[in-house]
Amino acid sequence: LISDRDRNSRIGFTQSDVDHICSLAKLHLSPELRSRIARDLLEVLEYVERLKDVDTSGVGPMNHCDPAGVIPEGVDRQERGLSRDEALRGAPETLRGYFRVPRVI
Amino acid sequence: MELCDMTAHELNSMLENGDTSCSEITRSVVRRIETTESVMGSYITIDADAAMRRAASLDACRRPSQKPGPLWGIPIAVKDNICTKKLRTTCASRALEDFVPPYDATAVERLEQGGAIILGKTNMDEFGMGSSTEHSAFGKTRNPWDPLRVPGGSSGGSAAAVASGEAVVALGSDTGGSVRLPASFCGLVGLRPTYGAVSRYGLVAFASSMDQIGPIARDAADCAMVLQAIAGPDGRDSTGLPAAERSTSAPLASISLSGRRVGVPRALLDGGVHADVSKLFEDALVVLNHLGAEIVDVPMMDPLNAVAAYYIIADAEASSNLARYDGVRFGLRRGGRELEEMYEMTREDGFGTEVKRRILLGTFVLSAGYYDEYYLKASRVRNLIANDLASALRTVDWIALPSAATPAFMLGERLDDPLLMYLTDVFTVAPCLAGVPAVSLPMGMTSEGLPVGLQLIGRLRDEAGLLGAGHSYQQVTTHHTLRPPMIGVSGERSAGN
Numbered sequence: 097l098i099s100d101r102d103r104n105s106r107i108g109f110t111q112s113d114v115d116h117i118c119s120l121a122k123l124h125l126s127p128e129l130r131s132r133i134a135r136d137l138l139e140v141l142e143y144v145e146r147l148k149d150v151d152t153s154g155v156g157p158m159n160h161c162d163p164a165g166v167i168p169e170g171v172d173r174q175e176r177g178l179s180r181d182e183a184l185r186g187a188p189e190t191l192r193g194y195f196r197v198p199r200v201i
Numbered sequence: 202m203e204l205c206d207m208t209a210h211e212l213n214s215m216l217e218n219g220d221t222s223c224s225e226i227t228r229s230v231v232r233r234i235e236t237t238e239s240v241m242g243s244y245i246t247i248d249a250d251a252a253m254r255r256a257a258s259l260d261a262c263r264r265p266s267q268k269p270g271p272l273w274g275i276p277i278a279v280k281d282n283i284c285t286k287k288l289r290t291t292c293a294s295r296a297l298e299d300f301v302p303p304y305d306a307t308a309v310e311r312l313e314q315g316g317a318i319i320l321g322k323t324n325m326d327e328f329g330m331g332s333s334t335e336h337s338a339f340g341k342t343r344n345p346w347d348p349l350r351v352p353g354g355s356s357g358g359s360a361a362a363v364a365s366g367e368a369v370v371a372l373g374s375d376t377g378g379s380v381r382l383p384a385s386f387c388g389l390v391g392l393r394p395t396y397g398a399v400s401r402y403g404l405v406a407f408a409s410s411m412d413q414i415g416p417i418a419r420d421a422a423d424c425a426m427v428l429q430a431i432a433g434p435d436g437r438d439s440t441g442l443p444a445a446e447r448s449t450s451a452p453l454a455s456i457s458l459s460g461r462r463v464g465v466p467r468a469l470l471d472g473g474v475h476a477d478v479s480k481l482f483e484d485a486l487v488v489l490n491h492l493g494a495e496i497v498d499v500p501m502m503d504p505l506n507a508v509a510a511y512y513i514i515a516d517a518e519a520s521s522n523l524a525r526y527d528g529v530r531f532g533l534r535r536g537g538r539e540l541e542e543m544y545e546m547t548r549e550d551g552f553g554t555e556v557k558r559r560i561l562l563g564t565f566v567l568s569a570g571y572y573d574e575y576y577l578k579a580s581r582v583r584n585l586i587a588n589d590l591a592s593a594l595r596t597v598d599w600i601a602l603p604s605a606a607t608p609a610f611m612l613g614e615r616l617d618d619p620l621l622m623y624l625t626d627v628f629t630v631a632p633c634l635a636g637v638p639a640v641s642l643p644m645g646m647t648s649e650g651l652p653v654g655l656q657l658i659g660r661l662r663d664e665a666g667l668l669g670a671g672h673s674y675q676q677v678t679t680h681h682t683l684r685p686p687m688i689g690v691s692g693e694r695s696a697g698n
Contacts, residue, residue: 109565113565114561116568117561117564117565117568118561120564120568121520121548121560121561121564122524122527122541122544122545122548123545123548123549123552123557123560123561124545124546124548124549125549125557129554129557132554133554133557133558133561136558136619136620137558137561137562137565139619139620140512140562140619140620140623141562141565141575143509143620144509144510144512144513144575144579146505146506146509147506147509147510147513147578147579147582148578150506150582150585152578152581152582152584152585155581155584155585156581156584157577157580157581157583157584158580158581158583158584158587158634159410159580160409160410160440161396161397161410161411161587161635161636162397162440162636173436175436178303178304182303183303183530185301185303186300186301186302186303186530186531186532187529187530187531188528188529188531188532188533188534189534195529195530197529197540197543198537198538198539198540198542198543199538199539199540200539200540
C-alpha cells in the first residue's frame with residue numbers, strides 16, 4: 097500500500113511549481129497564503145488523480161457543449177459597439193482617449 | 202399571506218383582475234427587504250427607489266383592459282454576475298466593487314421588456330466560485346430556514362431573497378450547480394437550462410463552456426415564466442442555441458407522467474447521502490410512480506469522477522477568463538510604477554482566496570508539462586460523462602437524483618476545507634459537463650426542518666419536460682408551498698408570517 101504521503105509526493109507538485117504558476121497567473125501572494133494554497137492544491141491534485149484510473153483510450157476531448165452541433169451560420173450583422181467614451185468610462189486611468197498604464201519601456 | 206410571499210403567477214392573476222398593482226407588490230417586497238435584509242444579506246446592491254418608480258410607471262402605462270404579460274410588475278432579484286447598466290455589477294469581488302457595466306445582459310434586457318421590476322443585485326460566491334455564498338467580498342448570506350446555515354451557492358443571495366420574500370423570483374447562474382444547490386438548500390425550484398438556451402451575453406464569464414443563466418422561483422410555473430422571458434437565440438452569443446421547433450420557452454404545460462420512465466442511478470446512492478435526504482428522495486420517487494412514471498435503475502459514472510473533471514476544466518477556463526482583471530480597462534487598479542507590478546498588486550488585492558486558489562489550479566493544469574496529464578485527460582473524461590448521460594437518457598425520459606447529498610450545512614463548516622466544499626457539488630456537475638438541463642424541486646423537509654431538493658436531469662432542450670414534470674409533481678405535493686419562518690431585524694425567528 098502506498099501511504100498518502102508517498103502518493104502526494106508522486107504528484108510532484110513542489111514549491112517551485114507554485115512560484116512558477118503564480119508568475120504565470122500574475123498573482124503575487126503573501127508567503128502565508130502561498131503555502132496554504134500550495135497545501136490546498138496538493139490535496140485537490142491528489143483527489144483528481146482518480147481520473148488516471150478512468151479508461152479514456154479512443155475517447156476524444158470535449159472542450160465545449162455544442163448541443164445543436166452547430167455554431168450558427170449566417171451573416172454576422174454589424175451593430176454599434178461601445179463608443180470610445182463608454183469603453184473608457186470604467187477605466188481606472190485614461191489619457192487623451194486612451195487607457196493609461198504605467199510605463200512599459 | 203403578504204404579496205411578497207406569493208408566486209408570480211398568483212400575482213399575475215391578481216394584476217389581471219385589478220386586485221393589486223405593481224406598486225403594491227413592489228412596496229410589499231421592499232418592506233420585507235427593510236425587515237429582513239440586515240439579517241439575511243441576500244443583496245449586494247438594492248435600488249428600492251428605482252424599483253418603486255418603475256412600478257409606478259408600469260401602473261401608469263397599462264390600460265385596465267390590457268392583459269399584463271407574465272412578468273409584468275414582478276419584482277425580481279438578479280445575481281451580481283449578470284450585467285446591469287443601471288446597477289454596479291461586482292461579482293462579489295473587490296476587483297469589480299465599483300464597476301458599472303456599459304451595457305445590460307440580454308437576459309436583463311428581456312426581463313425589462315417583459316415588464317419585470319429589478320430590485321437589485323444579489324450576493325454570491327466571488328465570480329461564482331463556491332457552493333455556500335461565503336466566498337464573497339461583501340459578507341455572508343444566511344439561509345432563511347436557519348440563519349446559522351448557508352443558503353448554498355454560488356447563487357445563494359438569489360435563493361435567499363426569493364425564499365425570504367425579498368424578491369418574487371430571481372436569476373442565478375449555474376456553472377457546476379450554482380442554481381440547483383441553493384434552490385435545494387432554500388426550498389425553491391431552480392432550473393439550469395440546456396447550455397445555450399439562455400444568452401450568456403452580459404453574464405460575467407467564469408467557465409464559458411458551462412456557464413448558464415437560470416431562474417430560481419417558488420414553483421415550477423414561476424420558473425417557466427422567467428425562462429420564457431429570457432430564453433431564445435441572441436445574435437450576441439454565438440454559442441446560443443438556434444430557435445427550437447418545440448420552444449424551450451414554451452409556457453408551462455402540466456404533462457402526464459403516465460408511460461414516462463425515470464432513471465435512478467442506484468449505485469451512486471449507496472454511501473454518503475444524508476439519511477433524511479435518502480428517505481425524502483425515495484418518497485419523491487413514490488410520488489412520481491403514483492403519477493404514472495416507471496422508476497428504473499440506470500447506470501451512471503461515479504460522480505466523484507465528474508467532480509474531478511469539473512474542477513480541472515472549470516478552473517482552467519476561469520484562469521483564462523479572469524486574466525482580464527488586470528487593472529487596465531475597468532475595475533480595481535492598485536499602484537505599481539511598472540506594468541507587471543501593477544498587474545500583480547491589482548490581482549492580489551482584487552481577488553479573494555478561493556478565486557486565487559482556482560486561478561492557480563487552472564493555470565497549473567494548463568501549464569506546459571501538465572496539460573495532457575490534467576486538462577486533456579479531464580476533457581476526455583468529460584466526453585465519457587456526456588456520452589454516459591446521453592445513453593442513459595435514451596432509455597429513460599429523466600434521471601432522478603437528490604440535488605445534494607445533505608441539507609444546508611452550517612456557516613463556516615466547509616470554509617477551510619476546499620475539497621469538502623467542492624464535493625458539495627457531487628450530484629450537480631455531470632449535467633454541466635454534458636450541457637443538458639436539470640431542475641431542482643423541493644421534495645420535503647429533514648427532521649431538522651431543512652428543505653432538500655429532488656433533481657431531475659433531462660435531455661437536451663427538454664426544459665418544458667422537466668418543468669412540466671415538476672409542475673405535475675407540485676400538483677400533488679405541498680413542499681413548494683412552505684415558507685420559512687420570518688426572520689426579524691433582531692435576528693430572532695418569530696412564529697411564522
